[in-house]
Amino acid sequence: MKTPYSAIADTLDHASGVVVVTGAGVSAESAIPTFRDTMTGLWAKFDPQTLATPEAFAADPETVTRWYDHRRLGCLAAEPNAGHTALAEIERRVTARGGSFTLLTQNVDGLHRRAGSVHVVELHGSVARWRCTATGREFEPGPDAFKTFPPPSPFEEGAVLRPCVVWFGEALPDVALDAAERALETCDLFLSIGTSSVVWPAAGFMHAASARGAPTVEINPEPTGISDDVTWSVRAKSGEALPAIVHLMACH
Numbered sequence: 001m002k003t004p005y006s007a008i009a010d011t012l013d014h015a016s017g018v019v020v021v022t023g024a025g026v027s028a029e030s031a032i033p034t035f036r037d038t039m040t041g042l043w044a045k046f047d048p049q050t051l052a053t054p055e056a057f058a059a060d061p062e063t064v065t066r067w068y069d070h071r072r073l074g075c076l077a078a079e080p081n082a083g084h085t086a087l088a089e090i091e092r093r094v095t096a097r098g099g100s101f102t103l104l105t106q107n108v109d110g111l112h113r114r115a116g117s118v119h120v121v122e123l124h125g126s127v128a129r130w131r132c133t134a135t136g137r138e139f140e141p142g143p144d145a146f147k148t149f150p151p152p153s154p155f156e157e158g159a160v161l162r163p164c165v166v167w168f169g170e171a172l173p174d175v176a177l178d179a180a181e182r183a184l185e186t187c188d189l190f191l192s193i194g195t196s197s198v199v200w201p202a203a204g205f206m207h208a209a210s211a212r213g214a215p216t217v218e219i220n221p222e223p224t225g226i227s228d229d230v231t232w233s234v235r236a237k238s239g240e241a242l243p244a245i246v247h248l249m250a251c252h
């Protein structure tokens with residue numbers, strides 16, 4: 001009998017539409033904390049659900065932008081790990097033989113692109129980009145921390161910058177949702193990696209793929225709400241499981 005790793009590798013070798021959804025767990029091995037682990041040190045007294053909202057930004061823009069600048073600099077200093085690199089390699093192999101590959105990420109850290117993934121949909125935006133609250137124009141700040149909080153907009157006198165991330169209570173960008181929907185329509189293999197699968201709409205993607213008859217995979221060291229419903233539930237770190245799967249793939 002095939003092990004789950006060789007069955008997944010074999011399915012990847014033959015799938016024509018691969019859709020992957022990732023969450024904060026994929027970046028845990030790059031030392032970027034998951035939401036649960038992010039509130040340490042200076043931030044221990046805060047709850048992310050109360051900082052990552054438009055209401056929090058309206059009430060206390062200084063604290064919210066300080067937190068996001070702290071996270072932005074943490075992401076810039078981090079390096080992609082073996083899990084990110086393996087996903088980029090899987091994309092290269094699937095697309096080289098004419099298949100399609102879409103990486104839907106809930107992460108805002110930019111590490112998938114830095115690892116070489118090409119078809120990445122950032123469902124929740126990016127901490128690397130900030131936008132003017134008055135004009136909506138976007139801006140990618142340099143490697144130094146902002147000097148004042150909230151940072152002043154370079155586009156309009158008196159306006160400020162906010163991070164280009166989707167906060168709790170905000171809608172996901174239409175362009176990201178459309179891309180996810182299109183990819184799921186032709187999906188014949190779905191992988192959910194490093195996500196607790198509680199934040200919608202990403203939490204529903206596995207069920208959409210499964211309803212189409214696509215085999216489904218979860219890679220997560222902990223069980224989640226979808227673990228019992230997937231075809232293969234792999235209880236392992238993504239930085240260990242994904243390179244092992246790539247190693248077993250036949251197509252190069």
Ligand SMILES: NC(=O)c1ccc[n+]([C@@H]2O[C@H](COP(=O)([O-])OP(=O)(O)OC[C@H]3O[C@@H](n4cnc5c(N)ncnc54)[C@H](O)[C@@H]3O)[C@@H](O)[C@H]2O)c1
Pocket residue numbers: 022023024025026027028029032033034035036038106107108109110124193194195196197198199219220221222224236237238239
């Ligand atoms: N890196 C980032 O960009 C980042 C960091 C923190 C939070 N967030 C945001 O947090 C929200 C919460 O959803 P979520 O599901 O992405 O994160 P989450 O924090 O709710 O869940 C993370 C999941 O990853 C798993 N995990 C931990 N280490 C892992 C590893 N080495 N390999 C594989 N899985 C591992 C955990 O068991 C958990 O189920 C999202 O909206 C996301 O935008 C993003």
